[in-house]
Amino acid sequence: MLKQRLGKRMRLWVKWVILIAPVFAGCLISNATENIDPQLDVSHHECLRCHGSNRYNFVDPTSGESVSLKMYEELRIDPMQYSKATHGHFGCTDCHSLDYEIHPHPISVKFEPTYLCMDCHGNDERFVSFNFETIENEFNASIHAEHLIERFSCWSCHNPHTYKSIARKAENISGTVAYDNSMCLGCHGDISHYAVLVDRQPTNMLSKHDWLPNQSLHFRKVRCIDCHAQTNDELLVAHHVLPASKAVRKCVECHSTNSILMASLYKHLSVERRNEYGFFNAAVTNEAYIIGANRNYYFNLISVILFVLVLTAISIHASLRYVQYRRRKNEN
Amino acid sequence: MHHSGMCNTEDEKMKIKKLYLYPLWLRIWHHVNAVLMILLIATGLSMQYSDPAYPLIRFDIAVKIHNIAGISLTASYFVFLAGVLFSSIGRYYVVRTEGFLTAFINHLRYYLFGIFRGEKSPFKVSEENKFNPVQLITYNVIMHAIAPVSFLTGWALIFPETIVLNVFGYSGIMLTSLVHSIAGFFISIFLLIHLYVFTIGGNPTSNFKSIVTGYHEDHS
Incomplete structure (x- = not known):
């Protein structure tokens, strides 16, 4: 009786396993392709099947065997981020060689020339508002271009597969700060990336900025480039990165009504210098408060009037x- | 500060009685508090009105002094609070409701009008009552409301991660700074009036002498 009952239960389990197993297996096998954003052009799917995953499979043409290899971080592209990136609507072979359609990729593609911003955006009236020519000049004058020459290009900071022109429309300043600073810290905070470009140990960012009061607040609320790059009236984002010795160190350059942050971090929001409630540099006050830069005109006026009235009353009384x-x- | 002002005659000097009202610890606390307050006001103003062209105190130095003075003032405040709660000076800060409003109005009237007619102060300083009704209200408001608001918001600004990020669309730090500045402004105004009212005594310097020597001079 017991044997019969166990046998029945076992058969039920086997049935379930047989029914469910293919569903699980299907999920596992298709995992790589499921990651791919359905909004992406179908032409991407073939590339992202491998480049969107941590591992990739291919058939070794010599042995005829199926091989599974690690996809290195530098060659991996997050399909979700790519679909939302400024250049996410491009097909892979719009920028990369058609030879990439051959699998495994031939060795010659390693030496394909890389497009830079100016190859597409230079001297093009459609992009006048972005001032790419000025950006190029500013970049060429920067410490990065001066010291790292060929090793440093637009793509060293702006990952072509994830880059978003966030500063133009961002209402959320903290998000812009985190996004922009991650570009700098990608090298300056990561020795493996830094060592690719420079033959010395990276500076410890925290101890180097020890002098800054409320260091963590500054790091969260201000971009590196706000102190380390020279602003240019033509540009929304400064690209003339200066040597560390020329960085802003005087607190009052930000902490005053003429705050340089209004020409950099808050430039796209700072249409007015004072809003209807009387705050100087009002664009800042939704997310931050900068001592000295965010005085309120009306509070200032009232306090001066009260101060003068008290002094006058004291003088009369005396x-x-x-x-x-x-x-x-x-x-x- | 309880008499009509500038009487310096020999006759009046003869009548002076002395009351020991300000023990040494209280005087030391008062002077430390005064120095810290002045430092805080000066550095606070310098930061609030910072301008690269006209630096009053260099910004980073002003920040350091302001923070150190603010932290010290908090410690000093708790010395004062312990004094009020656990020593005999606490009785001077108790407001008795019976007849207080009338006494307050009478004293205000004396400050505003009576003093110019040569009237005697309606309040008599004694060992039981050190502060006249106007002083009593002012000191209580400053010491038990405005000073705590000022150092609590100050501490929050030293540790801004403790502040709520967004309050109805405005930065929590901005609102905290605003409350801190307003509290600082009222303390500055208090300081001005306090210094002036201190000249209203047996003679213009007698109250200043009292807070140095500890003895109140009774010129009645």
Whole structure:
């Protein structure tokens, strides 16, 4: 009886396993392709099947065997991020060689020339508002271009597969700061990336900025380039990165009504210098408060008036007391 | 500060009685508090009105002094609070409701009008009552409301991660700074009036002498 019951239960389990297993297996096998954003052009799917995953499979043409290899981080592209990137609507072979359609890729593609911003955006009237020519000049004058020459290009900071032109429309300043600073810290905070470009140990960013009061607040609220790049009226984002010795160190350059942050981090929001509630540099006050830069015109006015009234009242009171004192003295 | 002001005659000097009202610890606390307050006001103003062209105190130095003075003032405040709660000076800060409003109005009237007519102060300083009704209200408001608001918001600004990020669309740090500046402004105004009212005594310097020597001079 017991044997019969166990046998029945076992058969039920086997049935379930047989039914469910293919569903699980299907999920596992198709995992790589499921990651791919359905909004992406079908032409991407073939590339992202491998480049969107941590591992990739291919058939070794010599042995005919199926091989599974690690996809190195530098060659991996997050399909979700790519679909949302500024250049996410491009097909892979719009920028990369058609030879990439051969699998495994031939060795010659390693030496394909890389497009830079100016190859597409240079001298093109459609992109006048972005001032790419000025950006190029500013970049060429920067410490990065000066010291790292061929090793440093637009793509060293702006990952072509994930880059978003966030500063143009960002209402969320903290998000812009985190996004922009991650570009700098990608090298300056990561020795493996830094070592690719420079033959020395990277500087410790925290101890180097020890002098900054409320260091973590500054790091969260201000971009590296706000102190380390020279602003240019033509550009929304400064690209002339300066040597560390020329970085802003005077607090009042930000902490005053003429705050340089209004020409950099808050430039796209700073249409007015004072809003209807009287705050100087009002664009800042939704997310931050900068001592000295965010004075309120009306509070200033009221405080000065009250201060003068108190001093006047004291002067009148003291004068009348003196008159009364003189009168009493004369009477005596 | 309880008499009509500028009487310096020999006759009046003869009548002076002395009351020991300000023990040494209280005087030391008062002077430390005064120095810290002045430092805080000066550095606070310098930061609030910072301008690269006209630096009053260099910004980073002003920040350091302001923070150190603010932290010290908090410690000093708790010395004062312990004094009020656990020593005999606490009785001076108790407001008795019976007849207080009338006494307050009478004293205000004396400050605003009576003093110019040579009237005597309606309040008599004694060992039981050190502060006249106007002083009593002012000191209580400053020491038990405005000063705590000022150092609590100050501490929050030293540790801004403790502040709520967004309050109805405005930065929590901005609102905290605003409350801190307003509290600082009221303390500055208090300081001005306090210094002036201190000249209303047996003679213009007698109250200043009292807070140095500890003895209140009774010129009645």
